[in-house]
Amino acid sequence: MGLYQKENAPKGPAGSGALPVVVKIAPLLSEDVILFPAEGVDKTAILEQLTAAVCRKAGQDPAAALAKVHEREAGISTTLDTGLSLPHARLPGIDGILAGLAVLKTPLVDPKQPELSIRAVFLFFSPDKPGAFPLHLQLLRGVASLFQAPLIEKLSAANGPADALALVRKSEG
Amino acid sequence: MDPRTRWRWSAKVKAEPGPGRRVTEVVVLTTAMLSFISFWRASAIVLCDLASTAYYIGGIVEQAVGKSAPWFILAVMMFSYAIRAVYMESCSMFVRGGVYKVVKEAMGGTLAKLSASALMFDYVLTGPISAVAAGQYLAGLLNALFPHFRIGWHLDPGWFSVVFAIAATVYFWWENIKGIHESSDKALKIMQLTTVMAVVMMAWCGLTLWLHPAPLPPFTLNFSPEALGWAPKLGWLKPVGAVGVIMAFGHSLLAMSGEESLAQVYREIEAPKMKNLERTGLVIFLYSMLLTSLTSFFAVMIIPDSVRISRYGDNLLSGLAMSVVGPHWARLLLQTFVVGVGVVILAGASNTSIVGANGVLNRLAEDGILVDWFRGLHKKYGTTHRLINLIVGLQIITILLCRGDVYMLGEAYAFGVIWSFVFKTLAVMVLRFKDRRPREFMVPLNIEAGGVEWPVGLALIFLVLLATASMNLITKKVATVSGTIFTAAFFGLFLYSERDNERRHADAHAVEEKFNLREETDLNRVGGEFKKDRRVLVGVRDPNNLLPLNKALDELDPENTELVAFTARVRSGLGLVEETAAMDADERRLFTRVLEVAEKHGKTVTPMLVVSNDPFYAIVQAAQAVGAAELLVGVSAKLSAEEQLERLAMTWGSLQTDNPPVRLRIIGAAGVEHNADL
Incomplete structure (x- = not known):
């Protein structure tokens, strides 16, 4: 199961002094869910490999999870201009965040937005429970914020999952 | 564009360099920011017009109807509460909700x-009568002071007041070209000064009457x-008992000129608008009632008959x-103070007339009744300078024609006062039957009978x-002749302009604001301009669906929060797009509606337009x-609220x-x- 840290729960309107939930990204990852896909694979194949790795670790059904990812991917793009693709889905039957990272040595053209290149894919599942949606959004913001172009550049040059994980940990501080 | 709009800023921002950045270029267009004012x-602003009549109404009405003038002025001031x-x-x-809109x-x-x-x-007449009256007062004072300083001059009050009135009008012309903020500040200061003068004057007059009691008029x-006009030729009028009263009432009616300014300033009044309009109405009623009526009574009771009209008719x-x-x-000192305040308030009334006329003509121009040329904005100050020039030009001609009389x-x-009231009241009455929407305020005395609410009041x-x-048509010859000619001329101008506009814009047009554009280079610098x-x-995107804006305005505390109404002009491609800093028709419509909604709430909004290839x-x-x-x-019509939140968070x-x-x-239908807090 993934971890998140609730540093300060929101107590009032934004800007009134309340701080949002802050999600730590690095603790969500481990070497077995960090992949370096072979050159030439497309986004669909990367999603399959990542889903399989994440579900294997968490003991979840990869087919159901992958279906949820595809369902979300059919909607508005999850690729950002930093080079990060951020596929995600809300999954019933889980209690915490499940996440995995794929690092591409060679940029991949985003199938939905050909003008954008994908250099890293961060896939995550959050619990499909009403109270978990704020965490889901926090994670989206947190991952998008952490995986800026300089970090992705370094990840592309990493020697393997352990090196990549160390870079993420170092970047998050 | 309304003279109250201020040019705030615009920005042109290039995204950080780098391959594949979604935002290639952002242009924030100059925005029009409405500012709202307190009921004080x-x-x-209204009182600068309404209360200034105290300086000349007594003399004019007494010349027309005799010593009973104060009673009719009092009646008119009381009637002004109904108006x-x-x-x-209507507001x-x-x-x-000025006359034009409502009618x-x-x-x-x-x-x-x-x-x-x-x-x-x-x-057009408010300005000249105020400025000329100020000149008359000043000439009277100077002529009284010269001998004390051993100066052998004597000013001709007529020509001196013409020169003074033109100078004052030109001064306020320039103030209006620059914008209204200075003017509303000045109006407040003028009224503070007038209040001091009124208190001193009332107390002194009260003391005088206590020491030397005098009968009521x-x-x-x-x-x-002159005041009978064509009436003596209409023999059938004589036996009608109420005719004299109505005639006298008509001669006193200009005492409440300035009420229309109430409709003009409503747009500017801060939230809560209707409550503040009520307060404004009450303040101007009490103030003008006390100042205008009491001074008229005191004048008849205290100034000797032998000199009241002959020497002081115009001051x-x-x-x-x-x-x-x-x-x-001490009396000379008091006169100096009274004249000083009078010059200031009467000049202020001249200013109010320019502001009011500009407001009315703006509404007409927006409605396509004036050719678009008139709505052109001043390059530096963003005001509708051509309309202001037209008004002031007509006022100066009037000043010259009257030769200080x-x-x-x-x-x-x-x-003009009475006929605009007639049309307005008739229109509000007709709307009771034509538009049965609930009103925030209704003129009292409504009787329900036969399933219909009859607006008896x-x-x-x-x-x-x-x-x-x-x-008045019968008794006021000058008014009937000059008013008819002037009204016909303006009506002709409006008619011609409207047809010309229809010919140029075959599709007709909705009411739209004019926006000035100015470019900056740094969006962060723009952000730094917000001080709260x-x-x-x-x-904002759809002018017909501004639910989020309405909600934000409902909740907005203008004391500590600034509201930015934002829209994106979406362009495809990632290359640098050299967009012109000009809004298209849809954007103008959108921002016009945004400003209308802001006005309705009485809260300030800063509209912003960004050109991008990705709205998120x-x-x-x-x-x-x-x-x-x-x-x-x-x-969104295409995305669920959850997807929108997800994309925004990313x-x-x-x-x-x-x-x-x-x-x-994310604000949906029905609120x-x-x-989500991030």
């Missing part, structure tokens, strides 16, 4: 143009031949100052106005640049690496809201 300021109610009801229905909604464009033309006559009417309050008890030097101006003046007000206006503690950014990036970048604590958008994170809190809010 609003009262001051205030008519204006409040509750239309934020821009058009009720009875169509032709009568609306006619009533607006009559109103323009009122405004008689009720007896004593019309001058009655000077006469009052010189007739109270006390040593000569206040009585003649007063005679003509009432024409409105009908009574209308009958009084109609009878007075009809009688909190900022809220609200996305554009709105998030703008929100971060202004340091928004909240971001409100409407529900984009927010990708553009910002630090962690200031923000609340994202259903999805939100």
Whole structure:
């Protein structure tokens, strides 16, 4: 199961002094869910490999999870201009965040937005429970914020999952 | 564009260099920012017009009807409370609820143009009568002071007042070209000064009457031949008992000129608008009632009959100052003070007339009644300078034609006042049957019978106005002739302009604001211009669906929060796009509607337009640049609220690496809201 840290729960309107939930990204990852896909694979194949790795670790059904990812991917793009693709889905039957990272040595053209290149894919599942949606959004913001172009550049040059994980940990501080 | 709009800023921002950035270029267009004023300021603006009549009304009415003038001035001032109610009801229905708008909604464009033309006559004369009266007072004072300084001069009051009036009008022309803020500030200061003068004057007059009691003015009417006009030729009028009363009432009616300014300032009044309009109405009623009525009574009771009209007919309050008890030097000092304040308030009234006329003509121009050329904005100040030039030009011509004769101006003046009231009241009455929407305020005395609510109060007000206006047509020759010619000329101009506009714009056009454009180079610098503690950014797109904006305005505390109304012009491609800093028709319509909604709430909004190839990036970048604590958008037609929140959260994170809190809010139909704190 993934971890998140609730540093300060929101107590009032934004800007009134309340701080949002802050999600730590690095603790969500481990070497077995960090992949370096072979050159030439497309986004669909990367999603399959990542889903399989994440579900294997968490003991979840990869087919159901992958279906949820595809369902979300059919909607508005999850690729950002930093080079990060951020596929995600809300999954019933889980209690915490499940996440995995794929690092591409060679940029991949985003199938939905050909003008954008994908250099890293961060896939995550959050619990499909009403109270978990704020965490889901926090994670989206947190991952998008952490995986800026300089970090992705370094990840592309990493020697393997352990090196990549160390870079993420170092970047998050 | 309204003279109150201020050019705030614009920005042109290039995205950070780098391959594949979604935001390639952002252009924030210059925005028009409405500023709203307190009811005290609003009262001051109206009173600069309404209360200034105290300086000349007594002399004009007494010359027409004799010593009973104060009673009729009192009656008119009391009646002004009913007129205030008519204006409040119309304002509750239309934020821009001047005569033209209300009459058009009720009875169509032709009568609306006619009533607006009559109103323009009122405004064009308000300036000159005020400025000329100020000149008369000043000439009277200088002539009284010269001997004390052993100066052998004697100023001709007529020509001196002409020169002074032109100078004052030109001064306020320039103030209006620059914008209204200076003017509303000045109006407030003028009224503060006038209040001091009024208190001193009332106390001194009270002391005088205590020491030398005098009878109240008689009720007896004593019309001058001029004041009868064509009436003596109409023998059938004589036996009608009420005719004299109506005639005298009609001669006193200009005492409440300035009520239309109430409709003009309503647009500017801050929230809560209707409550503040009520307060404004009450303040101006009490103030003008006390000042105008009491000074008229005191003048008749204190100034000796032998000199009241012969020497002080055109500067009655000077006469009052010189007739109270006390040593000569003290009375001369009082006269100096009275004249000083009078010059200031009367000049202020001249300013109010320019502001009011400009407001009316703006509404007409927006409605396509004036050719678009008139709405052109001043390059530096962003004001509708051509309209201001037209008004001031007409006022200067009027000043020259009258050659300093206040009585003649007063005679003509009432024409516009009364006929605009007649049309307005009739229109509000017609709207009771035509538009049955609930009103925030209704003129009282409504009787329900046969399933219909009959506006008895409105009908009574209308009958009084109609009878007075009809009688004025007979008795006020100058007003009838000059008013008819002027109204016909303006009506012709409106008619021609409207047809010309229809020919040029075959599709007709909705009411649209004019926006000036100015470019900056740094969006962050733009963000730095917001000075309040909190900022809220609200996305606007569809002028017919501004739910998020309405919600944000409902919640907005203008004391500590600034609201930015944002829209994105979406362009495809990633290359640098050299967009022109000009809004297209859809954007103009959108921002016009945004400003209307802001006016309705009486709260300030800063509209912003960004050109981008991704609306999510554009709105998030703008929100971060202004340091928004909240971001409100409407529900998308293509995406679910959850997808919108997800995309906003992702984009927010990708553009910002630090962690200031923000609340994202998706506002759906019927106020259903999805939100998240990030």
